[in-house]
Structure formats: C-alpha cells, structure tokens
Amino acid sequence: MPCYSAIFQGYLRTTMSLRTTCLQLNNNPKTFLKPSFFSFHSRTQSLGSFRRLHLRHDLVTCSRPGTAAASSRSLALDWRNTALPYLQLQQISNYGRYAYQDVSSDDSDHEFGSPQPQMVILPFGLQRDVDLHLKAYLSHKDMSRGSFSDKPWSRSCAGGRIAADEVPIEHQEFFTQNSDVMERILRRRSLQLRNKQQEWQESPEGQKMVEFRRSLPAYKERDALLNAIQQNQVVVVSGETGCGKTTQIPQYILESEIEAARGASCSIICTQPRRISAMAVSERVAAEKGEKLGESVGYKVRLEGMKGRDTRLLFCTTGILLRRLLVDRDLRGVSHVIVDEIHERGMNEDFLLIVLKDLLPRRPELRLILMSATLNAELFSSYFGGAPTIHIPGFTYPVRAHFLENILEMTGHRLTPYNQIDDYGEEKMWKMQKQAQSLKKRKSRLTSAVEDVLEIADFRGYSLRTRESLSFWNPDSIGFNLIEHVLCHMVKKERPGAVLVFMTGWDDINSLKDQLQVHPLLGDPSKVLLLACHGSMPSSEQRLIFEKPEVGVRKIVLATNMAETSITINDVVFVVDCGKAKETSYDALNNTPCLLPSWISKAAARQRRGRAGRVQSGECYHLYPKCVYDTFADYQLPELLRTPLQSLCLQIKSLELGGITEFLSRALQPPELLSVQNAVEYLKIIGALDENENLTVLGRNLSMLPVEPKLGKMLVLGAIFNCLDPIMTVVAGLSVRDPFLMPYDKKDLAESAKAQFSGQEYSDHIALVRAYEGWKEAEREQSGFEYCWKNFLSAQTLKAIDSLRKQFFYLLKDSGLVDQNIENRNKWSHDDNLIRAVICAGLFPGICSVVNKEKSIALKTMEDGQVLLYSNSVNAGVAKIPYPWLVFNEKVKVNAVFLRDSTCVSDSMLLLFGGNISRGGLDGHLKMLGGYLEFFMKPAFADTYLSLKRELEELIQKKLLNPASDMESSNELLSVVRLLISEDQCEGRFVFGRQVPASSKNTTIVKTPAIGGVDNSKSQLQTVLARAGHGAPIYKTKQLKNNQFQSTVILNGLDFMGQPCSSKKLAEKDAAAQALLWLRGEDHSSSREIDHASLLLKKSKKSRRTSVSDTKWSIKWS
Incomplete structure (x- = not known):
C-alpha cells in the first residue's frame, strides 16, 4: 500500500500545477485552488476494509478592488477549461479524489443547478471485480455465440395474444365444414331464446315488468329507434336523464333480434365509461328479463366478469372493448356496438370512435349506436357523415334550484x-x-x-x-x-x-x-x-x-x-x-x-x-x-385535450393504425400537437418505439398489458430479472388506490406504521411490498383484519392488489416470460437493490435530484425546478436521504409540484437501468437524456458502464424476442450488475447539461422534441434562467387591431418584444425566442457577439435587483 505522506506530497505538487493552469486561464477574475484540508476515514464494505484519503480544494475567487465578488455560478464558464486537468488529477491514486468546492461571496448553500459536477464514486477494488466478471461473461458469450447466432430471432407468437380471461366476449364459433349443420344449430338456439323470452313476457311477473318498461319515455321511440338502426349503420341517440335509454335500447335490439329468430347469431356490446355503471346496468337489465346475471345478459370489467355461453348482451367498460380490438380488429361475430355516455368525452371513448369509424367500411353489417345524455348530438352526427339523430325527451319532476345567496338567506348560515x-x-x-x-x-x-x-x-x-x-x-x-x-x-x-x-x-x-x-x-x-x-x-x-x-x-x-x-x-x-x-x-x-x-x-x-x-x-x-x-x-x-397520451399512442401503434399524429388528427377534436409529441418522445425514451416511431418488441409486450407503459415495463423487467413477485405487488399497488390509510385523528400513528415497513430503504414501493407480504402472512393465519387495523391498511385495496397480481401473472405466463416455477421467477426477489433498479427502469424518466442541505432536503427535476413530496411518502419525513437520485411514479401540480410514490436510487442504478447513455466531450463523461443528466467518473468506469448497459439491453431484447431462451447463461452478467448496484456509494449529484439547442430566428412552430418532449423557446428560456438561479419569466400579451397578438417577456428587469403572431401561445414563444437570441449574443441589435447568458449567470442574487432595474432593454423587430 502506498505511503500516505507520499500521496499527499503528490497531491500538493499537482495542486500547484493546477493552480498555475487556472491562473493562466482566468486572469480576471483570478481563480485558483487553495489546499483546504485533508482527512482520513474508514469504510467497511463486503469487498473488505479499506482506507480512503479525501483531499478537498476550495475554489476562491479574487476580484479587483471596487468590483463585487462574482457569484459561484460563474464557474460554469471555466468548467470546460479546468475539467481536463481535474480528471487527470483524479487518476493519481485509487485512494483519493478531488472535488470542487465553490465558495460564493454570501456563503449561500449549494443549489441544485450548481454548475460543477461531482464524481461518480465507487469503492476501491469494485471496478476490478466488476471488470473480471464482465470479461469472463464476454469470453463465455463469444465461445457460445456460434450456437445461437445463426438462429433467426422472430417476434414471439404470443406477442399478439392476451389471456383468455381478458377477452371480453367469447362469441361461440362452431368449427365445422358443413354450413347446413351450423345453420340448424343456430336456428335451434334462436328458437330456444325466443320461447324463453315469450314465456317470461307472458308470466305474471313478466307482465308487470313489461308494463313498467312501457311507462318509460324510451318506449315511445322504440319503433323509430329499431327502424333507424335497421336502415342506417350509425345512429345517434340523445336522451335526458331518466328516459331509460341505457337500460332499454340494448334490450329493444336484443328482443327484436330474438323475435326475428336471429338471437343466436346476435352479439351486442354496450360500453360504459365506468365499471360501476357496467355492473349496475347489467344487473338491472338481467332482472328486467327475468334472468340471472350471466345468462343472456352479462358484464365484464377489469378483475370481474359474469358471462356465459348464451350471453348475447354484454355490458363492459370501454377499455375492455379496446383490448378486444387488439386481438380482433374487425370485431368478428359482433352485430351491434353501443357506446354510452359519449357526452363525457373520455379519452377511451374518443379513441374508440376513431377506430370504429375506420372499421365501419370493412364491416357494413355492423351497427353502431351512440348515446348521449345531453343535447350535443349534432357534433357526433356530423363526425359520422350526418348520421340520423333521435331524441328521447325524459320525464322529470320540477326541481327548484337554490343558489348560494338563497341558501344563506334561507338557512341563516354565516360565512367568515x-x-x-x-x-x-x-x-x-x-x-x-x-x-x-x-x-x-x-x-x-x-x-x-x-x-x-x-x-x-x-x-x-x-x-x-x-x-x-x-x-x-x-x-x-x-x-x-x-x-x-x-x-x-x-x-x-x-x-x-x-x-x-x-x-x-x-x-x-x-x-x-x-x-x-x-x-x-x-x-x-x-x-x-x-x-x-x-x-x-x-x-x-x-x-x-x-x-x-x-x-x-x-x-x-x-x-x-x-x-x-x-x-x-x-x-x-x-x-x-x-x-x-x-x-x-x-x-x-x-x-x-x-x-x-x-x-x-x-x-x-x-x-x-x-x-x-x-x-x-x-x-x-x-x-x-x-x-x-x-x-x-x-x-x-x-x-383527449387535457391528459397525457402515452398509453393511447401505444395502442395506436399496436393496432397498426398508421402514424400517431395523423391518426389523432382524425379525432372529433384533435389534441394539441405538442401533447402528441411529448407522448411519442416518452415512448421512445422508455424503448417502446424506435426512432422511426415503429413499435419495438418491448412496445408490443407493453401494449398487451392493461397498465400504463411505465408499469408494464416494470412488470416485463421483473419477469426477466427473476424478481417478479415484489414487482407485481408494486405495479398492482400503483394501479389502484393507496392501501395506506391516513385517518385525520391518527395521522402521526399511520405515518409511523408506514415508515416501519420502509425501514431504511427510503422507498414507498418497498414499503408497499412489505405491507402486502405481511398481510398475506396474516391472512394465512386468519388475522388479516387485525393486521390491517393495526397498520392502518385498507383490506379492500390489498384484496384488489392480490387480484391484480394474479391477472398480471397469467398475462406474463401467456406471453411466455414466466412459467409455473416459483423458484425461478423469484430467484432474486430478496435483493432489494435489484428491485430498486427495476423500479428505476420502469419509472424513468421520472427522475429527481436529491441535495441534502444542513437543515433540509432540496428536490428538483429538470422541468419544474424545486418540487415537494406528498406528506404521506416515507421520504417526506426523513432528515437526510443517502441517495443522489429519486424516481417517482407521478408528479402532480396543485399549487406547487408534488411527487407521488418515490424510491431513492444510486448512480449505478440510474446508469444501468435508466435511459440511453452516451459519451460526452471528455474522457469519463457520460450523458443521459440528451445531456440534461451528466455523470463524471474515471474513464475506465465509463467504459465499464457502457459495456454493461449494452449487454443488459441485448439480454432484454433476446428474452423478449424468444421468451423460451435460457437465462442461465446470463447469470454471470446479472451477478456483475447486482454487485455493482449493491456496492455503489451513492455520492453522485444531479448536473444540468450546459448546451442549449439553437433556434432559428424566424421559426416559432413546435418541432419534434429532442429532450424529454419539450423543445420550444419558452421551455428553453425557463431552463436557462433556472440554471442561472433566476425565477420564471413573465409574459405580457396584447391583442392588436388586426386580431394578431404581440407578447413581451420580462426577465430579470429586461423586456423583449416578439413579432405579431396569430395566437397568444405563438406570440409568447416568439418573444421567448428573441430573449434566447439576445442571451446567446445572436441578435442583430448588437454589433458584436456577446454571451449575455454568461453575464446573466455572473450576477449575484444580491446585486441583481439594483444593477438590472436601472437599465431596461427593449428589443423590437419590424
């Protein structure tokens, strides 16, 4: 082992050399390195005990007399110049490292956007072990390459199938070559259905029910409805609440088909926007027909269903019908489709209308009935080429409306x-x-x-x-x-x-x-x-x-x-x-x-x-x-106009409906182009689409799972990496309501109970896994109720999670990714680090930086800056988080931006299981998300990460293409990965990329996003200002006499006026573009190029208000 004094002397010699270099590079202001202190500390790892020497150098900024000290953020200008000697210095010894410590004039805390990076640190000896295992794996792979390289991997035949239990309608098909036999069977069944219907209608109870049904307003329009449906492929029905359209119209169609002896060949699907509606309506209709639910009338919702061989009228959620379309694009055997409650304009309903509109020419015998509770039927009629509309006036008793002023006057209640x-x-x-x-x-x-x-x-x-x-x-x-x-x-x-x-x-x-x-x-x-x-x-x-x-x-x-x-x-x-x-x-x-x-x-x-x-x-x-x-x-x-579109875009590609943008442009009201671009970019980031928007083999698997794409990816990787049970619990938990209850009078006790499940894992998801496993154990001992009561858990939600887990297992089993061998699929379920890594893979790019301050924790994301955790998160109440990153399931903007369901991860987990990584401009520099995330490390470390990432992606691709492939040969690779993610010291730090994409002076149209789906002038400007430590810009827009809009953006006391545009949104983007041009020194108001961004970066927070407010810049374009 080298002598510590010798190492220290080497450090001092190199420090003086580096200081000289910095003095030459930065004469005004002068920046140099001052030896601050060095310290020894011990760390015990599984690889053995070792000593690490940490020597820190503080950056001190000197300024000329009479000038204010420059902010620490000015160091960003010098990073490219000083990074190379810094990285070379890093390799002097395996026992030490240099890190920059910037000291500003006001001694402010380090912020998230601080420009200097921190090195990705791994324990001494870990890289050697990882490289040895990786080399052995690659050698074994090269030796066995000939045994499988010639096999043409093809898409799994299971890629287009779903579990039989999830097929919403099983129309009975008789595989016979004799059509006469088929006709006789169908005729006999049709006669049986007609006789059964007549018997019910003639019975005393049936006659009472018939009389009640005839009293409903819908009955008066029965003949007109049936005639319209027979003569037109599409009919739009509007009816006021209580008119009976939901329960009666499907019955009218079924009864008329049964009376015409076509009951056996009739198959009616009636979609409802909510599961409670499908269940309640099907139960009511079955009662009106004098049957048990599951005979001629049934229902199908997620996790539940009741239908039989003779079911001819099925009520289901819209999502169930969309899943049917995945395996049967022409809806073979279906005679009528009824889409109810279309006035609610749910995303699934609008999507279904586009699909059905394309389907109708291929199925001229198919009948489509659209039902709305409001009088906006003309909108849907015009969408289907002027389809006939029928209105059913509902009968309701008069209702007297009391508004707030009347309520206060009547009750005497007083508001304060x-x-x-x-x-x-x-x-x-x-x-x-x-x-x-x-x-x-x-x-x-x-x-x-x-x-x-x-x-x-x-x-x-x-x-x-x-x-x-x-x-x-x-x-x-x-x-x-x-x-x-x-x-x-x-x-x-x-x-x-x-x-x-x-x-x-x-x-x-x-x-x-x-x-x-x-x-x-x-x-x-x-x-x-x-x-x-x-x-x-x-x-x-x-x-x-x-x-x-x-x-x-x-x-x-x-x-x-x-x-x-x-x-x-x-x-x-x-x-x-x-x-x-x-x-x-x-x-x-x-x-x-x-x-x-x-x-x-x-x-x-x-x-x-x-x-x-x-x-x-x-x-x-x-x-x-x-x-x-x-x-x-x-x-x-x-x-469709107010929610993210990732799942919808994935369904469009899985149904082979063409280009996503072109398909959605045919919607009743097309979504904003930027929303579509964001969704497509997200699917590319997670690997569901390739660069040409083609569905990848991963995307095909994700489209078959009834969950969000990110949760589907988590399931797939959980199956591949043999930690399926905990991952199924996590995905099921994120698909239903939070099982952790927070009673208002016992909130502290409930939070403590949840924290105990997490322990020191800093993960809401792992807390969920442990809570579920404890409940299963308690259920086996018949003490589930007491367990839930003691730990503030919802037994009903845990039962829903249990049911979902079973559904996920059968779906994955049908795709071939898992088998019945419990040992195989849970080989690494005990490895919390691997579970954490798979969660990271699923939730990426939902990534947040963790910066531990003296008295608080700063959490920031790329798009939003400072964010907060929901109070019921296990990470919300801790004083310090010993991880540099945090992945989250969802961020929701209420007044601030809040993160839901978070798990902390290390650098290695993010590098290996996050997005694609690429080399930066320097040795040992890796980038992710186009440079928004940067990692600095020893060049050898970077090579190792790149090699491991490449092998992992190849392994996943191989398993997805051929689910039956043996994973035993990859055990050594998985051992390397598990070793690396378990030994990471978690000392990285979030670093913003420094390159801002250039924009054209005359272009304000949104282009395909390059980073995270947000490539436009407004977001670029906000990002630049955030990096410089400034607040968000303010936009003031006015409407001109020619009905155009002109916007002015105000940032840090500077005004920038854009060109007149056709809309307010475009005007704001143009003003932001002008501000960006000025910041980059590209505007033609200046005779020479000036990097105003660097000047803005140098302004300290204290002097910013006074120095800038004295001068106003107004840039106007003719």
Missing part, C-alpha cells in the same frame, strides 16, 4: 374567512392559519375565473347579513361546514327523501364523511344512513346506495361526478352541488399533469340538478352564486 377552511386530517388550527395566509398571497384559478363577475354582482335584494357573508365567500373552498349546515337543515325541516351530495373526489368524500360521522345529528345511524359512492368501491358497498333505507332514516350519499349520468339512485329528492370536479389537466409545455379542482360545466350542473326530480319534485342546493353559474362553460373540455 375561517369557517370555510376544509380540514383534510391535519391539525385544524395550523391548517386554518396556513390556508388563510395563502388566500392573501395568491389567487387560484378557481378564484381567478369568477372574481370579475363577483365584483359587479348585484346582491342588493338580500339582507345585510347575507351580503356580508357573500363578501367573505371563498371560491376555493368545498365548504364542509356549509354542507354540514345544509344537511342539518334538510334532516330537521325538509320532507322525506334521499340526499345526493356531489363532491370533487374520494379524499373529499372521506374527509367530509369523517366530519359528519361525529356530528350529533348527522352521525346518528337511527336518523341518518351515510354512504359513499365512488368508482373504485367494492361491489357489495355499491349496491347499498340503490336500496331504500328504513322508515324514518334519511339516506345521504356522498358521490363524485360519476353520479351525474352513470348511475341513477331512484329515491333522491335533494341534491347538494359543490360546483366543482377534480379533473386532470395537462400542461404540455412543462409535460406535467395538474390535478386541480375546476368549475363544472353548465351541462354538468343541469345533470346534477335533474337527479333530484326522478320520483317527485325536488330541491337542488348549488353552493355557489347564480352569477358564478352564468360564467360556466357549456360543456366540459374533452379528456
């Missing part, structure tokens, strides 16, 4: 700034103070949307008390206390009848339910039956909401917007409408979904109000003023 704070399980006093302060600081989009109309609203006809309350009304609040007061008023003073309360989401429902259950009146089960209604609730609980309560008991149902049209609760007389719905919107510019409450549409408000008039005249309490209702949009924005 503090009694509108909604409690979500946190300390109430702290919550009230925080929300009250936030109201003064910023305005939400809910408030911004209505503040103008509230200012001019005339409430002079109401009492002073009511006007004062209205002045305090908070549009952001759901109004838990107001809802409680209104419900008390109903229970005490109103006539009997069920109450339906529309909330924004499951969290709000649970929180309100908890609050009402402790109320002395509303929590009394002898007077109130309090129920919740949500799409993910179990079937047994769903049935309770349709049953009538005991006499003297008021039924109150808390529901989401699914109760607007998807289900009908017959005994509802009172409706409480909060006026909001929590929906996902999509910020294509930042590639971030935003989950925010938003105002509903007028159509939705009318639907909610109509629910109160089903059985008698009703009352609807709208918890917002009438003037706010008048500002609502007529209809909701289609989901």
Whole structure:
C-alpha cells in the first residue's frame, strides 16, 4: 500500500500545477485552488476494509478592488477549461479524489443547478471485480455465440395474444365444414331464446315488468329507434336523464333480434365509461328479463366478469372493448356496438370512435349506436357523415334550484374567512392559519375565473347579513361546514327523501364523511344512513346506495361526478352541488399533469340538478352564486385535450393504425400537437418505439398489458430479472388506490406504521411490498383484519392488489416470460437493490435530484425546478436521504409540484437501468437524456458502464424476442450488475447539461422534441434562467387591431418584444425566442457577439435587483 505522506506530497505538487493552469486561464477574475484540508476515514464494505484519503480544494475567487465578488455560478464558464486537468488529477491514486468546492461571496448553500459536477464514486477494488466478471461473461458469450447466432430471432407468437380471461366476449364459433349443420344449430338456439323470452313476457311477473318498461319515455321511440338502426349503420341517440335509454335500447335490439329468430347469431356490446355503471346496468337489465346475471345478459370489467355461453348482451367498460380490438380488429361475430355516455368525452371513448369509424367500411353489417345524455348530438352526427339523430325527451319532476345567496338567506348560515377552511386530517388550527395566509398571497384559478363577475354582482335584494357573508365567500373552498349546515337543515325541516351530495373526489368524500360521522345529528345511524359512492368501491358497498333505507332514516350519499349520468339512485329528492370536479389537466409545455379542482360545466350542473326530480319534485342546493353559474362553460373540455397520451399512442401503434399524429388528427377534436409529441418522445425514451416511431418488441409486450407503459415495463423487467413477485405487488399497488390509510385523528400513528415497513430503504414501493407480504402472512393465519387495523391498511385495496397480481401473472405466463416455477421467477426477489433498479427502469424518466442541505432536503427535476413530496411518502419525513437520485411514479401540480410514490436510487442504478447513455466531450463523461443528466467518473468506469448497459439491453431484447431462451447463461452478467448496484456509494449529484439547442430566428412552430418532449423557446428560456438561479419569466400579451397578438417577456428587469403572431401561445414563444437570441449574443441589435447568458449567470442574487432595474432593454423587430 502506498505511503500516505507520499500521496499527499503528490497531491500538493499537482495542486500547484493546477493552480498555475487556472491562473493562466482566468486572469480576471483570478481563480485558483487553495489546499483546504485533508482527512482520513474508514469504510467497511463486503469487498473488505479499506482506507480512503479525501483531499478537498476550495475554489476562491479574487476580484479587483471596487468590483463585487462574482457569484459561484460563474464557474460554469471555466468548467470546460479546468475539467481536463481535474480528471487527470483524479487518476493519481485509487485512494483519493478531488472535488470542487465553490465558495460564493454570501456563503449561500449549494443549489441544485450548481454548475460543477461531482464524481461518480465507487469503492476501491469494485471496478476490478466488476471488470473480471464482465470479461469472463464476454469470453463465455463469444465461445457460445456460434450456437445461437445463426438462429433467426422472430417476434414471439404470443406477442399478439392476451389471456383468455381478458377477452371480453367469447362469441361461440362452431368449427365445422358443413354450413347446413351450423345453420340448424343456430336456428335451434334462436328458437330456444325466443320461447324463453315469450314465456317470461307472458308470466305474471313478466307482465308487470313489461308494463313498467312501457311507462318509460324510451318506449315511445322504440319503433323509430329499431327502424333507424335497421336502415342506417350509425345512429345517434340523445336522451335526458331518466328516459331509460341505457337500460332499454340494448334490450329493444336484443328482443327484436330474438323475435326475428336471429338471437343466436346476435352479439351486442354496450360500453360504459365506468365499471360501476357496467355492473349496475347489467344487473338491472338481467332482472328486467327475468334472468340471472350471466345468462343472456352479462358484464365484464377489469378483475370481474359474469358471462356465459348464451350471453348475447354484454355490458363492459370501454377499455375492455379496446383490448378486444387488439386481438380482433374487425370485431368478428359482433352485430351491434353501443357506446354510452359519449357526452363525457373520455379519452377511451374518443379513441374508440376513431377506430370504429375506420372499421365501419370493412364491416357494413355492423351497427353502431351512440348515446348521449345531453343535447350535443349534432357534433357526433356530423363526425359520422350526418348520421340520423333521435331524441328521447325524459320525464322529470320540477326541481327548484337554490343558489348560494338563497341558501344563506334561507338557512341563516354565516360565512367568515375561517369557517370555510376544509380540514383534510391535519391539525385544524395550523391548517386554518396556513390556508388563510395563502388566500392573501395568491389567487387560484378557481378564484381567478369568477372574481370579475363577483365584483359587479348585484346582491342588493338580500339582507345585510347575507351580503356580508357573500363578501367573505371563498371560491376555493368545498365548504364542509356549509354542507354540514345544509344537511342539518334538510334532516330537521325538509320532507322525506334521499340526499345526493356531489363532491370533487374520494379524499373529499372521506374527509367530509369523517366530519359528519361525529356530528350529533348527522352521525346518528337511527336518523341518518351515510354512504359513499365512488368508482373504485367494492361491489357489495355499491349496491347499498340503490336500496331504500328504513322508515324514518334519511339516506345521504356522498358521490363524485360519476353520479351525474352513470348511475341513477331512484329515491333522491335533494341534491347538494359543490360546483366543482377534480379533473386532470395537462400542461404540455412543462409535460406535467395538474390535478386541480375546476368549475363544472353548465351541462354538468343541469345533470346534477335533474337527479333530484326522478320520483317527485325536488330541491337542488348549488353552493355557489347564480352569477358564478352564468360564467360556466357549456360543456366540459374533452379528456383527449387535457391528459397525457402515452398509453393511447401505444395502442395506436399496436393496432397498426398508421402514424400517431395523423391518426389523432382524425379525432372529433384533435389534441394539441405538442401533447402528441411529448407522448411519442416518452415512448421512445422508455424503448417502446424506435426512432422511426415503429413499435419495438418491448412496445408490443407493453401494449398487451392493461397498465400504463411505465408499469408494464416494470412488470416485463421483473419477469426477466427473476424478481417478479415484489414487482407485481408494486405495479398492482400503483394501479389502484393507496392501501395506506391516513385517518385525520391518527395521522402521526399511520405515518409511523408506514415508515416501519420502509425501514431504511427510503422507498414507498418497498414499503408497499412489505405491507402486502405481511398481510398475506396474516391472512394465512386468519388475522388479516387485525393486521390491517393495526397498520392502518385498507383490506379492500390489498384484496384488489392480490387480484391484480394474479391477472398480471397469467398475462406474463401467456406471453411466455414466466412459467409455473416459483423458484425461478423469484430467484432474486430478496435483493432489494435489484428491485430498486427495476423500479428505476420502469419509472424513468421520472427522475429527481436529491441535495441534502444542513437543515433540509432540496428536490428538483429538470422541468419544474424545486418540487415537494406528498406528506404521506416515507421520504417526506426523513432528515437526510443517502441517495443522489429519486424516481417517482407521478408528479402532480396543485399549487406547487408534488411527487407521488418515490424510491431513492444510486448512480449505478440510474446508469444501468435508466435511459440511453452516451459519451460526452471528455474522457469519463457520460450523458443521459440528451445531456440534461451528466455523470463524471474515471474513464475506465465509463467504459465499464457502457459495456454493461449494452449487454443488459441485448439480454432484454433476446428474452423478449424468444421468451423460451435460457437465462442461465446470463447469470454471470446479472451477478456483475447486482454487485455493482449493491456496492455503489451513492455520492453522485444531479448536473444540468450546459448546451442549449439553437433556434432559428424566424421559426416559432413546435418541432419534434429532442429532450424529454419539450423543445420550444419558452421551455428553453425557463431552463436557462433556472440554471442561472433566476425565477420564471413573465409574459405580457396584447391583442392588436388586426386580431394578431404581440407578447413581451420580462426577465430579470429586461423586456423583449416578439413579432405579431396569430395566437397568444405563438406570440409568447416568439418573444421567448428573441430573449434566447439576445442571451446567446445572436441578435442583430448588437454589433458584436456577446454571451449575455454568461453575464446573466455572473450576477449575484444580491446585486441583481439594483444593477438590472436601472437599465431596461427593449428589443423590437419590424
């Protein structure tokens, strides 16, 4: 072992040499290296005990008298010059390393965007072991190459199949060469169906049911409907709530086919947007036909289904029909397709309409019926070439609407700034103070949307008390206390009848339910039956909401917007409408979904109000003023225009429907081009599409799995790397609701219970795996309920996870990736590091940097900068995270950007299981995501990572092309990978790339994104400013007289005006482009090229406000 003193002397000699080099490179300001200190410390690894010498050098910046000290960020300008001697210095000894420590004039903490990189550090001796194993593997591979290199690998025949259990409809086919025999069999079955139908209709119970059905408004249009369906391939039906279209029209078609002796050859699919709708409607229709569910009427939803050999009418979710199309593009044997609730404009429904529109010319005998609950049928009719429309007027009793001003006047309730704070399980006093302060600081989009109309609203006809309350009304609040007061008023003073309360989401429902259950009146089960209604609730609980309560008991149902049209609760007389719905919107510019409450549409408000008039005249309490209702949009924005499109784009390629952009351009309302580009770029990053947008073998496998592409990739890799069981648990857990409960009165205990499952793994996903495994063990001992109660877990969610795991296993087994051998598929399930790496592979590019500060942890992503963790994450409550990276399942923009479900990973995990890596400009420099992520290390380390990455990708490709291939020959490679990811010291650091893509001066059209799907001037400008430590730019846009728009962007006190453009969005992008040109010194306002970006980078935070505000730059283009 070398002498430490000799090593230290070598370091000093090299330090002086490096200082001289730096002085020559940087004369003004002068930058040199000063020896700061050196220290020894010990580390014990599995490879043995060793000593490491750390010698740090502090960068000190000197400036001339009279000038302010330059910011530490100016070091970015000198990095390329000083990096080479730095990297050469790194190789002096295996026991030491140099790292730059920048010292700014104000001694500020290191920020995420600090330009200097930190080396990727591996323990001494690890590289030698890895290289030896890798060399042995490659030698063995070369020797055996001849045994399989000549075999033409082909796509697995299972690539286009799915598990039999997932095929939504199994139309009975009789494989016989004698068509006469076939006809006789079908005729005999058809006669049997007709006789059975006649017997039911002539029976006493059947006659009562027939009379009831004839009383529905849909019956009056029965003959017209059947004639239209017979004469036209597409028919659009609109009908008001309660007209009977959902339950009756499918029956009319089936009954007419059975009466015509075509029942055996008839096959009707009726899609519903939600599983609860498919299940409830199928049960009702079967009862109206006097049958058990599963005979001629059945249903199929994910995880559940009930159908038989004679099922001729099947209710299913839209996703089930899309999966059927994967294996049967022509829907052979299907005679009628009914798409219900098309007015909701779900993404699957809009996608299905495009597919069916293309299918109709190939299947002229197929009939398509579109059903909408609103009067916008003309939109769908014109999309299908002027298809005939039929309107069914519904009969509803009159409903009296009470808006907020009337409610306050009638009940005497008083609003204050503090009694509108909604409690979500946190300390109430702290919550009230925080929300009250936030109201003064910023305005939400809910408030911004209505503040103008509230200012001019005339409430002079109401009492002073009511006007004062209205002045305090908070549009952001759901109004838990107001809802409680209104419900008390109903229970005490109103006539009997069920109450339906529309909330924004499951969290709000649970929180309100908890609050009402402790109320002395509303929590009394002898007077109130309090129920919740949500799409993910179990079937047994769903049935309770349709049953009538005991006499003297008021039924109150808390529901989401699914109760607007998807289900009908017959005994509802009172409706409480909060006026909001929590929906996902999509910020294509930042590639971030935003989950925010938003105002509903007028159509939705009318639907909610109509629910109160089903059985008698009703009352609807709208918890917002009438003037706010008048500002609502007529209809909701289609989901296709406000959600990420990755899964949809993958389905387009798997169905071989052509180019993604061209296909989506044929949608009823095509999505934004940038959203499509983001989705395509994401699929390329994860390897589902190649550079030419062709479906890869991985993409083919992902398209067959009923989960998001990232979760599907996790499943596939879990199968390949023999750690399937924990990965199936993770994917199932991310596909359903979080099983960890957070009761408002026991939140601390619940968080502690979850933290115990994670231990020191810093992973929400591993905590989920351990919680599930503990539950399975408790179930075997018949103590599952006690286990869930003790650990704050949802038994229902854990059962759903268990069912999903079984479904995933059969899908993977059908594809050939796994077999029945439990030992093989779980060979490495005990290796938490490998599980962590597979999670990283699935969730990438959802990557976040971790920077441990003295008193806090800074988390930042490329697109968003500073982000936060959801409070229920195991990583949210730790003081320090000993990993440089964090992968996450989802980021959601509420007020800030929050990360959900995170796992910490090391450099090696990210390099080997993340995105593609390439060499940088220097030896030992690796890049990922086009340079947004950079890694610096010894050149030999870089070669090792590149070689291992290449071999891993080849191994995965080989297994996917030939699932039956033996993995035993790759055990040595997997051992190398496991060794490397387990021994990584986790000392890397997130580094932004320094190259900003050039843009044309005259181009403002969005091009195909090069990095992460966000390649446009606005995002580039924001990224440049973020790297320089500045805030986001401000855009001011005005409309010109010629109906064009002109925008000015303000950054750091500088104004840049763009050219007039046809839209506000293009105008802002053009202004940003002008700012970028100036920053790069490419604008023609300057006689010489000046790198203004470097000047901006050098400005310290303290001097920025004063030095820049004195001078305004305005660049205008003629």
